[in-house]
Amino acid sequence: MPAILIADDEQHIRMLIEQTLESLEDEGVDILTAQNGEEALETIKEKRPELVFLDVMMPKMNGFDVCNTVKNTLGMKEVYIIMLTAKGQEFDKEKGAESGCDLYITKPFSPKELKSKAREILGL
Amino acid sequence: MAIFNLKKLLLKKDITKLIEGLTVSMGVDVCIKDSAGTMLYGTGGDYLSGLPITVDGKTVGWIYGENVSKIAAMASLLNYIVGAEVQKKALAAETLNKYSELTMLYDFVEKVNAFNVKEIAEFLIKHVSEQIRADNVSVMLTDEITGMLKLVAESGGESGNGGAQMSAFGIAGVVMHSGKAEIINDCRSDPRCAMETGSVSSLICSPIKAKEKALGIVMASTIEPFNYTADDLNFFCTLVSQAAFAMDNARLYESLKEAFIKTVYTLAETIEKRDPYTGGHTKRVKEYSVAISANLGISAGDKERLELAAVLHDIGKIGVSDNVLRKTAKLTDEEFEEIKTHTTCGRDILSYIEELKGIIPGVKSHHERFDGRGYPDKLKGLEIDLIARIIAVADTFDAMTSDRPYRKGLPFGTALQELRKCSGTQFDPTVVEAFFKAVDNNKINPENQEKIIRGDNNDACNSDSR
Numbered sequence: 001m002p003a004i005l006i007a008d009d010e011q012h013i014r015m016l017i018e019q020t021l022e023s024l025e026d027e028g029v030d031i032l033t034a035q036n037g038e039e040a041l042e043t044i045k046e047k048r049p050e051l052v053f054l055d056v057m058m059p060k061m062n063g064f065d066v067c068n069t070v071k072n073t074l075g076m077k078e079v080y081i082i083m084l085t086a087k088g089q090e091f092d093k094e095k096g097a098e099s100g101c102d103l104y105i106t107k108p109f110s111p112k113e114l115k116s117k118a119r120e121i122l123g124l
Numbered sequence: 125m126a127i128f129n130l131k132k133l134l135l136k137k138d139i140t141k142l143i144e145g146l147t148v149s150m151g152v153d154v155c156i157k158d159s160a161g162t163m164l165y166g167t168g169g170d171y172l173s174g175l176p177i178t179v180d181g182k183t184v185g186w187i188y189g190e191n192v193s194k195i196a197a198m199a200s201l202l203n204y205i206v207g208a209e210v211q212k213k214a215l216a217a218e219t220l221n222k223y224s225e226l227t228m229l230y231d232f233v234e235k236v237n238a239f240n241v242k243e244i245a246e247f248l249i250k251h252v253s254e255q256i257r258a259d260n261v262s263v264m265l266t267d268e269i270t271g272m273l274k275l276v277a278e279s280g281g282e283s284g285n286g287g288a289q290m291s292a293f294g295i296a297g298v299v300m301h302s303g304k305a306e307i308i309n310d311c312r313s314d315p316r317c318a319m320e321t322g323s324v325s326s327l328i329c330s331p332i333k334a335k336e337k338a339l340g341i342v343m344a345s346t347i348e349p350f351n352y353t354a355d356d357l358n359f360f361c362t363l364v365s366q367a368a369f370a371m372d373n374a375r376l377y378e379s380l381k382e383a384f385i386k387t388v389y390t391l392a393e394t395i396e397k398r399d400p401y402t403g404g405h406t407k408r409v410k411e412y413s414v415a416i417s418a419n420l421g422i423s424a425g426d427k428e429r430l431e432l433a434a435v436l437h438d439i440g441k442i443g444v445s446d447n448v449l450r451k452t453a454k455l456t457d458e459e460f461e462e463i464k465t466h467t468t469c470g471r472d473i474l475s476y477i478e479e480l481k482g483i484i485p486g487v488k489s490h491h492e493r494f495d496g497r498g499y500p501d502k503l504k505g506l507e508i509d510l511i512a513r514i515i516a517v518a519d520t521f522d523a524m525t526s527d528r529p530y531r532k533g534l535p536f537g538t539a540l541q542e543l544r545k546c547s548g549t550q551f552d553p554t555v556v557e558a559f560f561k562a563v564d565n566n567k568i569n570p571e572n573q574e575k576i577i578r579g580d581n582n583d584a585c586n587s588d589s590r
Contacts, residue, residue, distance in 0.1 A: 012219070015216050015219070016216075016219065016220055016223055018216070019213075019216040019217060019219070019220040020220060025129075025132065087230075108223065108226060108227040108230060109227065110224070110227050110228070110231070111220060111223065111224050111227070112224070112254075
């Protein structure tokens with residue numbers, strides 16, 4: 001069963017993304033959530049989701065570090081990682097590239113685009 | 125709303141733990157099935173006593189146990205949790221809906237100001253169509269001359285066949301007049317919609333108001349009856365009011381720009397009036413320049429600069445004395461030096477106008493030659509601004525083909541040969557090529573002018589253009 005992880009410390013963002021992707025659950029996609037970087041990393045190791053939405057600014061471990069660990073230390077290159085960054089808070093492209101993230105999306109995000117991106121990555 | 129998914133709820137860790145804990149502490153054994161009878165929790169003995177789990181009176185599943193009294197408390201708890209979950213979902217869906225609107229509004233506000241009126245109308249239609257159910261979305265604006273509503277842009281097209289004109293008398297006119305947005309969900313029974321074509325059942329219509337003045341209306345409509353809500357109207361009006369500001373700004377900007385361009389043309393006309401023999405020269409240079417540029421693939425911004433520079437290329441002649449400017453006999457070296465100052469003089473004049481600074485290279489360098497033997501700076505090749513290289517060809521060609529009091533203009537074909545001859549020395553060959561392409565496409569043609577060959581000329585390019 002393909003899985004998507006949503007990692008963001010803000011509850012309402014988790015809820016919004018979950019709601020955005022809700023219809024994918026009917027197609028058999030498992031939707032997981034994490035509230036901080038450490039939890040995100042644990043979930044990725046344990047459940048090996050195909051796609052991860054990873055907030056940059058998170059307590060315990062920031063998004064870049066999580067991504068770096070997953071992609072470089074653990075070598076889990078197959079996990080598609082999309083970083084979430086707040087509008088106005090310029091995304092550090094250099095750090096993004098170093099950490100090996102695949103894409104970044106600015107919040108507020110467009111639910112429509114987010115969903116079609118998720119579908120595309122999962123091949124649905 | 126989708127049917128409540130009991131299975132998903134029971135897969136949640138805390139819910140499973142809760143049920144497990146309760147069954148142990150209460151000493152009961154239960155199983156839970158969904159409405160189709162599929163086992164979702166527990167191993168399921170042959171329990172006869174079951175209680176339903178319902179959402180809004182609809183059964184979504186059953187809880188079974190040894191006897192009803194033992195499972196009653198658990199059934200109420202499950203019902204409560206399911207109810208809370210349904211409410212949470214509904215809130216999440218509503219929040220997401222608002223969030224979508226908000227992100228769209230962000231996007232809209234951020235981009236809408238960079239457009240002209242028609243583009244704003246199209247942009248508005250695109251965004252309305254994405255968020256609000258509609259088979260047709262039309263924008264109508266008051267025509268400044270006739271005062272009538274005129275269709276500027278629409279989506280869908282279906283109901284727009286002539287309906288646009290008709291509705292100017294129907295609901296669109298009503299909204300335009302009242303200045304108030306309306307929802308009409310049953311057009312067929314509303315007398316104000318009598319003029320609407322038969323294919324409209326429900327509609328939302330809002331005036332486009334900027335500074336208390338209605339510029340026009342926007343209408344979204346459906347073919348089949350649809351129930352537009354106050355929420356739809358709210359969002360619709362928010363988008364429309366943003367578009368209205370942008371349209372008002374665009375109109376102001378456009379009229380400002382028009383006034384500016386008219387001023388520029390007046391300035392150019394003033395110069396031409398001093399030298400009556402060159403009547404229409406400026407206009408032709410502009411036309412030739414534009415025709416050449418069409419084959420060079422220049423940007424819209426450069427094209428705008430080119431037009432202005434072509435119109436103003438001789439503005440510096442205001443500083444040349446009448447006896448030199450109007451002299452019909454051959455100029456002395458000294459007089460020619462004076463003529464040459466019109467390039468730098470043009471630069472000086474334009475440097476006072478911020479909006480025209482960008483065209484200075486085009487004006488100052490239009491007498492530079494590709495081989496570096498021109499004036500005032502003896503620039504060479506690509507050092508010369510592209511706009512100046514284009515104007516040089518257009519200017520010289522017109523000078524060659526125009527009659528002057530002291531000589532007749534060259535015939536079209538001869539002037540073309542001259543251009544070819546001077547390509548690479550006086551002119552940029554790429555620009556000359558572009559000129560010939562324009563001739564081939566009939567964008568530049570000899571019109572009906574009769575030309576007489578001037579026999580003794582063998583370096584027409586130089587002697588004609590001052």
